[in-house]
Amino acid sequence: MTKAFTIAAVGVLRLFRDRSNIFFVFVLPLALVFLIGSVFGGGFTPTIGVSAPDGELAREVVSRLEETDGIGVRSYTARDELVRAVERGDVQAGVILPVDFDEALEGDGTVAVEFLARPDAAGPQLRTAVAAAIAEESALVRAARFGERRGLTEAFDVARRLQGEVSGVEVVTRAVGEALFPSSLGRFDLGASQQLVLFMFLTGLAGASALIETRQLGVIRRMMSTPTGVGTILLGEVLGRYGVVLVQGVYIVAFSLFAFGVDWGDPLGAVAILVVFGAVSTAFAVLMGATFRNAQQAGGLGVILGLGVAALGGSMVPLEIFSPTMRRVAHLTPHAWAYDAFAELVRRDGSLSDILGELGVLAAYALVAGTLAVWRLRVVTTWE
Amino acid sequence: MVGDPIVEVTGLRKRFGDVEAVRGIDFRVEVGETYGLLGPNGAGKTTTISIVAGLLRRDAGEVKVAGMPMDIDTAAPRALIGLVPQELAVYPDLTGRENLRFFGKLYGLSGASLRRRVEEVLEVIGLRDRADDRVDEYSGGMKRRLNIGIGLLHEPKLLILDEPTVGVDPQSRNAILESVEALSASGRGVLYTTHYMEEAERLCDRVGIIDEGRLVAEGTRRELIRLVGERDRVRLQGSGNLSGAADALGRLDGVGDVVAADRSLEVVTVDAARLLPELLAVATEAGMAVTQVEVSQPDLESVFLHLTGKALRD
Ligand SMILES: Nc1ncnc2c1ncn2[C@@H]1O[C@H](COP(=O)(O)OP(=O)(O)O)[C@@H](O)[C@H]1O
Ligand SMILES: [Mg+2]
Numbered sequence: 001m002t003k004a005f006t007i008a009a010v011g012v013l014r015l016f017r018d019r020s021n022i023f024f025v026f027v028l029p030l031a032l033v034f035l036i037g038s039v040f041g042g043g044f045t046p047t048i049g050v051s052a053p054d055g056e057l058a059r060e061v062v063s064r065l066e067e068t069d070g071i072g073v074r075s076y077t078a079r080d081e082l083v084r085a086v087e088r089g090d091v092q093a094g095v096i097l098p099v100d101f102d103e104a105l106e107g108d109g110t111v112a113v114e115f116l117a118r119p120d121a122a123g124p125q126l127r128t129a130v131a132a133a134i135a136e137e138s139a140l141v142r143a144a145r146f147g148e149r150r151g152l153t154e155a156f157d158v159a160r161r162l163q164g165e166v167s168g169v170e171v172v173t174r175a176v177g178e179a180l181f182p183s184s185l186g187r188f189d190l191g192a193s194q195q196l197v198l199f200m201f202l203t204g205l206a207g208a209s210a211l212i213e214t215r216q217l218g219v220i221r222r223m224m225s226t227p228t229g230v231g232t233i234l235l236g237e238v239l240g241r242y243g244v245v246l247v248q249g250v251y252i253v254a255f256s257l258f259a260f261g262v263d264w265g266d267p268l269g270a271v272a273i274l275v276v277f278g279a280v281s282t283a284f285a286v287l288m289g290a291t292f293r294n295a296q297q298a299g300g301l302g303v304i305l306g307l308g309v310a311a312l313g314g315s316m317v318p319l320e321i322f323s324p325t326m327r328r329v330a331h332l333t334p335h336a337w338a339y340d341a342f343a344e345l346v347r348r349d350g351s352l353s354d355i356l357g358e359l360g361v362l363a364a365y366a367l368v369a370g371t372l373a374v375w376r377l378r379v380v381t382t383w384e
Numbered sequence: 385m386v387g388d389p390i391v392e393v394t395g396l397r398k399r400f401g402d403v404e405a406v407r408g409i410d411f412r413v414e415v416g417e418t419y420g421l422l423g424p425n426g427a428g429k430t431t432t433i434s435i436v437a438g439l440l441r442r443d444a445g446e447v448k449v450a451g452m453p454m455d456i457d458t459a460a461p462r463a464l465i466g467l468v469p470q471e472l473a474v475y476p477d478l479t480g481r482e483n484l485r486f487f488g489k490l491y492g493l494s495g496a497s498l499r500r501r502v503e504e505v506l507e508v509i510g511l512r513d514r515a516d517d518r519v520d521e522y523s524g525g526m527k528r529r530l531n532i533g534i535g536l537l538h539e540p541k542l543l544i545l546d547e548p549t550v551g552v553d554p555q556s557r558n559a560i561l562e563s564v565e566a567l568s569a570s571g572r573g574v575l576y577t578t579h580y581m582e583e584a585e586r587l588c589d590r591v592g593i594i595d596e597g598r599l600v601a602e603g604t605r606r607e608l609i610r611l612v613g614e615r616d617r618v619r620l621q622g623s624g625n626l627s628g629a630a631d632a633l634g635r636l637d638g639v640g641d642v643v644a645a646d647r648s649l650e651v652v653t654v655d656a657a658r659l660l661p662e663l664l665a666v667a668t669e670a671g672m673a674v675t676q677v678e679v680s681q682p683d684l685e686s687v688f689l690h691l692t693g694k695a696l697r698d
Binding site (some may be wrong): 007017221227335 | 463487490534
């Protein structure tokens with residue numbers, strides 16, 4: 001067993017010796033997480049569509065919204081038009097102030113403000129911004145009303161107290177359109193798990209050519225001339241590939257967590273996916289490494305296969321965008337199951353117990369490919 | 385046990401598809417002996433030692449290492465063997481020291497003894513200065529020396545070297561031969577394959593001549609040469625009574641034909657080294673003034689030619 005780790009350690013050490021490997025394994029994945037996060041997640045200002053009556057208080061609310069940082073405001077005259085705009089995604093949310101907004105606020109009655117949001121966008125944040133603007137406005141109004149009776153100083157105190165909890169105004173949220181991603185999804189979160197899966201698999205397959213090279217170097221044969229069992233040697237080679245994949249996986253998760261604040265969900269669940277998906281990548285790598293004779297060929301094929309399977313499995317384009325048929329096809333790839341597992345953890349706040357199904361499928365992949373791989377490897381190493 | 389062979393091979397056979405690579409080979413290597421397998425490319429040398437080292441399944445026959453049966457899945461005898469494969473089997477992207485440490489661990493060394501052996505081997509193979517350079521920066525000869533060094537780490541009772549000098553510059557080659565001589569002097573058994581006749585002659589106590597999967601002859605160099613009836617030739621040049629000297633020499637034990645030519649005699653003898661003083665004395669006594677002596681001994685090349693009808697190398 002110690003010898004298996006000795007062999008595995010050399011596999012990992014050799015990876016670090018190659019500068020281009022360091023780039024592909026450690027630099028590129030994070031660069032892509034960052035790039036994709038910046039392009040698709042950031043640098044984008046949500047716009048709120050507002051349909052407001054022609055009253056003074058309503059106009060005040062609109063201008064308060066306009067003053068809010070990070071939000072754009074677009075006015076709509078017709079309510080229907082605004083609803084359609086939210087549905088189409090022209091604006092990320094809509095606020096409809098009732099025609100009697102001013103009167104209701106000045107009176108003692110309750111006023112209902114309608115809030116429309118696509119559940120995928122930064123809905124709740126926008127809702128908070130809207131609620132804050134209205135609360136401020138109504139609080140001032142109420143305070144002023146109060147002040148008419150009690151005097152100014154006291155009125156300001158009350159106003160401040162009221163800013164958080166305004167009674168009388170109820171913001172009613174309605175979901176419009178189909179939810180794609182929850183609002184809590186950070187700008188890097190989606191890209192990160194996709195890149196993680198893509199690169200772990202790609203790095204795994206790159207291990208195939210390392211394995212072929214080791215075979216061709218005659219080093220495996222030489223190991224067999226030492227008092228080291230064939231099983232130990234094979235285990236060592238497999239662990240070496242696995243070690244490389246795991247090192248990369250843990251690194252991507254840890255670095256993206258601390259540097260970009262990527263949310264990986266339940267840590268136990270995330271670790272479980274890393275461990276099992278790493279095993280899948282390793283199994284496929286060893287299978288390839290034991291099947292092909294030419295390291296360059298295997299390397300080239302590995303890249304094509306690694307990227308192709310990743311694209312099919314939702315690591316480039318989110319699975320949610322796939323047609324139902326394509327989604328079924330996608331689930332032939334281990335990537336799609338890992339994607340689903342991360343989606344459960346990150347977007348739906350799932351825990352380890354919620355992804356047991358996905359983990360089971362991945363484990364089955366690892367088991368089947370791994371068994372084939374070890375059998376092939378045994379054949380080629382003892383007969384060459 | 386004294387006198388127990390370190391390797392004993394009997395009736396070894398191995399076939400690759402249609403190719404009968406080894407067709408019934410028997411030999412033994414005694415403790416402390418250097419045994420050479422001499423034969424051309426494709427003779428079956430690598431196949432034979434791969435089976436001896438337990439790397440290849442055999443079709444028939446028996447292999448014993450220090451009395452233990454050796455098989456593809458037996459581990460114990462492997463600790464006694466240091467195999468130096470024909471092809472370089474080292475990690476080019478690791479340093480020499482890292483390679484040695486890695487294989488040392490697989491041979492079961494660890495801690496202080498591993499460190500000590502790595503340093504000792506680096507010294508023996510003359511790579512101390514370059515120990516921490518990557519192997520792919522080494523010259524061909526340095527790589528070969530490292531390849532050999534790995535086989536020495538665990539101080540094996542039997543060192544198996546498969547054509548260790550192929551593709552090596554003359555200087556490195558000499559260094560390799562010298563270290564093999566030193567190793568066999570240290571009481572280790574050495575099984576050495578080569579297609580260079582000079583190497584077999586220089587290094588090996590006994591030589592097995594292998595061709596097309598068979599051992600066609602075996603013995604010490606002298607035995608082999610005698611086996612094929614080849615004789616040493618001694619050419620005496622000089623003046624004086626050449627015909628008298630020829631008659632006198634011809635009557636000596638161990639001397640065959642004596643051919644007289646103008647100003648020289650050619651004497652065919654079984655053992656020139658032993659008889660030379662006597663030859664000179666007899667010729668001088670018979671009235672010949674010997675001015676120059678030339679001894680030509682037949683080599684394993686001519687033995688091989690005689691036995692197989694072909695040259696070792698083409
Ligand atoms: N793995 C193999 N598959 C098929 N033929 C082989 C294999 N290894 C060796 N041979 C054949 O067996 C014969 C002996 O080869 P080998 O033992 O390598 O000879 P040598 O080492 O004396 O040059 C050759 O004809 C060679 O082509
Ligand atoms: Mg050979």
